[in-house]
Amino acid sequence: xxxxxxxxxxxxxxxxxxxxxxxxxxxxxxxxxxxxxxxxxxxxxxxxxxxxxxxxxxxxxxxxxxxxxxxxxxxxxxxxxxxxxxxxxxxxxxxxxxxxxxxxxxxxxxxxxxxxxxxxxxxxxxxxxxxxxxxxxxxxxxxxxxxxxxxxxxxxxxxxxxxxxxxxxxxxxxxxxxxxxxxxxxxxxxxxxxxxxxxxxxxxxxxxxxxxxxxxxxxxxxxxxxxxxxxx
Amino acid sequence: xxxxxxxxxxxxxxxxxxxxxxxxxxxxxxxxxxxxxxxxxxxxxxxxxxxxxxxxxxxxxxxxxxxxxxxxxxxxxxxxxxxxxxxxxxxxxxxxxxxxxxxxxxxxxxxxxxxxxxxxxxxxxxxxxxxxxxxxxxxxxxxxxxxxxxxxxxxxxxxxxxxxxxxxxxxxxxxxxxxxxxxxxxxxxxxxxxxxxxxxxxxxxxxxxxxxxxxxxxxxxxxxxxxxxxxxxxxxxxxxxxxxxxxxxx
Numbered sequence: 001x002x003x004x005x006x007x008x009x010x011x012x013x014x015x016x017x018x019x020x021x022x023x024x025x026x027x028x029x030x031x032x033x034x035x036x037x038x039x040x041x042x043x044x045x046x047x048x049x050x051x052x053x054x055x056x057x058x059x060x061x062x063x064x065x066x067x068x069x070x071x072x073x074x075x076x077x078x079x080x081x082x083x084x085x086x087x088x089x090x091x092x093x094x095x096x097x098x099x100x101x102x103x104x105x106x107x108x109x110x111x112x113x114x115x116x117x118x119x120x121x122x123x124x125x126x127x128x129x130x131x132x133x134x135x136x137x138x139x140x141x142x143x144x145x146x147x148x149x150x151x152x153x154x155x156x157x158x159x160x161x162x163x164x165x166x167x168x169x170x171x172x173x174x175x176x177x178x179x180x181x182x183x184x185x186x187x188x189x190x191x192x193x194x195x196x197x198x199x200x201x202x203x204x205x206x207x208x209x210x211x212x213x214x215x216x217x218x219x220x221x222x223x224x225x226x227x228x229x230x231x232x
Numbered sequence: 233x234x235x236x237x238x239x240x241x242x243x244x245x246x247x248x249x250x251x252x253x254x255x256x257x258x259x260x261x262x263x264x265x266x267x268x269x270x271x272x273x274x275x276x277x278x279x280x281x282x283x284x285x286x287x288x289x290x291x292x293x294x295x296x297x298x299x300x301x302x303x304x305x306x307x308x309x310x311x312x313x314x315x316x317x318x319x320x321x322x323x324x325x326x327x328x329x330x331x332x333x334x335x336x337x338x339x340x341x342x343x344x345x346x347x348x349x350x351x352x353x354x355x356x357x358x359x360x361x362x363x364x365x366x367x368x369x370x371x372x373x374x375x376x377x378x379x380x381x382x383x384x385x386x387x388x389x390x391x392x393x394x395x396x397x398x399x400x401x402x403x404x405x406x407x408x409x410x411x412x413x414x415x416x417x418x419x420x421x422x423x424x425x426x427x428x429x430x431x432x433x434x435x436x437x438x439x440x441x442x443x444x445x446x447x448x449x450x451x452x453x454x455x456x457x458x459x460x461x462x463x464x465x466x467x468x469x470x471x472x473x474x475x476x477x478x479x480x481x482x
Contacts, residue, residue, distance in 0.1 A: 163381075175373060176395060179402075186410065190412075
């Protein structure tokens with residue numbers, strides 16, 4: 001019986017394979033997924049404890065606190081994006097694989113987002129409710145976090161690719177990524193706090209969506225280039 | 233013309249050529265800054281609103297212009313180095329980053345000193361240009377930190393070039409987002425339709441200062457690139473001949 005499958009798997013199967021593999025890996029090691037989520041919940045808890053339980057104050061700082069906590073949680077999980085692949089040699093296999101590295105880099109970023117960003121979007125309403133944020137803001141916050149965390153995963157994959165294999169990776173990654181992530185933070189947090197006072201939010205949401213599209217199209221190329229340089 | 237550039241990309245030739253230009257740049261810079269500094273501080277009349285405090289623009293404006301200029305020079309030469317694999321342009325990028333960071337710092341410092349009498353605070357988060365200048369400083373710091381943490385120079389060159397290019401795409405977005413965030417800074421007075429809104433007595437020293445700072449930056453940059461080239465090529469024969477003067481036999 002002849003095997004009719006093509007010798008080189010298609011782009012799509014390479015992309016899906018990477019995403020599925022990363023989700024499976026995360027599923028087998030749930031700690032990697034849960035730690036950033038707990039971190040997100042705990043950082044958000046710090047602020048009410050430090051600033052006092054006044055509900056007006058919490059409502060006004062809530063959007064900013066949740067966004068900063070989400071940004072830090074994303075950074076925390078991005079550190080390990082390529083490290084285990086680098087250590088066990090599967091990164092070399094990715095570099096040698098027949099699919100373009102750009103597509104695989106996109107798959108890595110999407111996989112990372114599905115196991116870190118998406119769960120964060122899902123639990124964010126709980127944190128928002130504890131901050132006494134109004135209902136319409138919770139919806140806006142989930143939407144902005146959806147685009148924002150995806151942008152952060154893509155942007156962060158560039159930084160993770162640049163710092164993979166370096167000893168001082170942890171602090172360095174934050175130095176590289178935080179200034180670049182400012183537009184996401186500014187638009188995300190400001191849009192949510194505008195929504196608490198019933199102002200128009202569509203401009204901010206559109207901006208975040210546009211930024212996300214830009215990151216989806218450009219970031220994988222930079223990540224692929226950075227991975228090649230880091231593995232020379 | 234092309235031959236000239238082609239020759240310039242070779243480190244020994246660049247080293248000689250830059251060595252000849254640096255003194256000229258330095259002389260022009262000293263002359264311009266000397267005239268601009270004197271005229272700006274003593275000749276130009278005090279502003280009717282801001283009094284003598286406005287005189288800090290003679291440092292602030294050139295410094296903030298150069299902070300962005302240096303980033304573009306850094307990113308463009310990093311891109312050229314990455315695409316055409318020209319080592320010299322990586323050296324230019326490496327030399328431009330600390331200079332740019334210092335000019336950014338100078339712009340921030342003078343801006344906040346000016347802000348104290350004008351706005352009543354050293355730092356005003358509501359001002360988009362101050363904030364985006366601060367983020368520019370962070371971008372420089374990230375770039376230099378990445379470069380410093382990679383030991384292999386060729387690898388550091390390429391990795392930091394990718395970062396510089398990613399930064400270039402982001403700089404306009406950062407600027408725009410900070411702009412959207414809030415606005416308090418006074419509008420542009422120098423570049424606008426119908427000519428600059430400034431008395432000539434105030435304007436000419438400013439233009440002289442901008443020109444002088446540009447040449448100062450050029451001289452410092454070329455000087456730094458020269459040392460960078462020497463450091464990178466220390467194994468090459470021409471460096472030994474140059475430094476030891478004995479034909480490189482030792």
